[in-house]
Amino acid sequence: MTDTAQSTKPVAGPLSDFEQSLVALGVSAASAFSLPKSVGAMFGLTFASPVPLALDDYVHRLDISKGSASQGLKFLQRMGAVRPVYVSNDRRTLYEPEMSLRRLLIGILNENVFPHLQQSGERVEHLREQLKDVPKEHRELLKDRLDTLEGWGKKGRMVWPLAEKVLSGPLKKKK
Amino acid sequence: MTDTAQSTKPVAGPLSDFEQSLVALGVSAASAFSLPKSVGAMFGLTFASPVPLALDDYVHRLDISKGSASQGLKFLQRMGAVRPVYVSNDRRTLYEPEMSLRRLLIGILNENVFPHLQQSGERVEHLREQLKDVPKEHRELLKDRLDTLEGWGKKGRMVWPLAEKVLSGPLKKKK
């Protein structure tokens, strides 16, 4: 370790209370969205750190394997929860947290929700065709259900743009 | 099997194409929200069925165990995705699907998201106190982060009422 750059300290040692709390918070938040614990912990630590962190920091401070850290960082980056920072004289990649709720949610939804939901739209199409094979006495009822189903998709698509505005905008005064 | 009531047929046999498609759709949707496959399949079948179904129907038609079916139904009921129907001369409990997207989403969020997120609010409080133990040169930056974090919570709480309106209301004409 060439201890030339004072800005590149290993940031070692056990977690401070503050860091521990944020790691724990990250873990809960992760489980709320059914993401792996380690990913939540990594985000929490990133969030708690005033300086950007490198892969090895996660390994040592969270006591996880290099493999987990590497994959976790890739994942956090892919979903835009964390962003790489390049510092001269340091060939490691450092990471700092994404602070925009909107981008965070987009990331989560892109990774976990939308991919599965996407295909659903196309399938309703196909369901309508199959409708002709159901006993005539039920056809009408089931057609109504498919209409409802289609409506769900439309409504879902209506909500996001709306939500986006709130999430990216400033906090408005109460009332 | 006392074959007296013609309305209480076992609804046996393999799944029709229509049913299969909806079961598959249910499974994808479930995985989008990180719910068990079996739960998605059960909802799909319920949705595809013009008549309410009993526990045994799920067991036989989806080829799952009685245990799974029982637990799955309890879960679907708890999250309001399915509702019990009582029919005279049938001592079984029959289930039909919830057709309100709003209620469905409330159910999912109540079961999986809110419980975890709830406690987060209280924790931010605690984090502020711990702030006094961090090195003074970082205190300001970290305080800003906590403010942001608090803002996330507030924004989240702002989105839901908005979304609710869209989800429960009628589909408006395009533009």
Next chain:
DNA sequence: CAATAAGTTCATTTTTTCTTGAACTATCTG
């Protein structure tokens, strides 16, 4: 009340998902 049917519970097994760690690529550094 004995037999049957509906439904629940929960210890065990199965399946899926996470994590690990060792081997590997690539890059710097003296």
Next chain:
DNA sequence: CAGATAGTTCAAGAAAAAATGAACTTATTG
């Protein structure tokens, strides 16, 4: 170039989640 350093990959192990099935509880019914 030899030796660190940074990071990736992926087979295998560990842990968590879901499904099974047998034993039970409660009704119901002849």
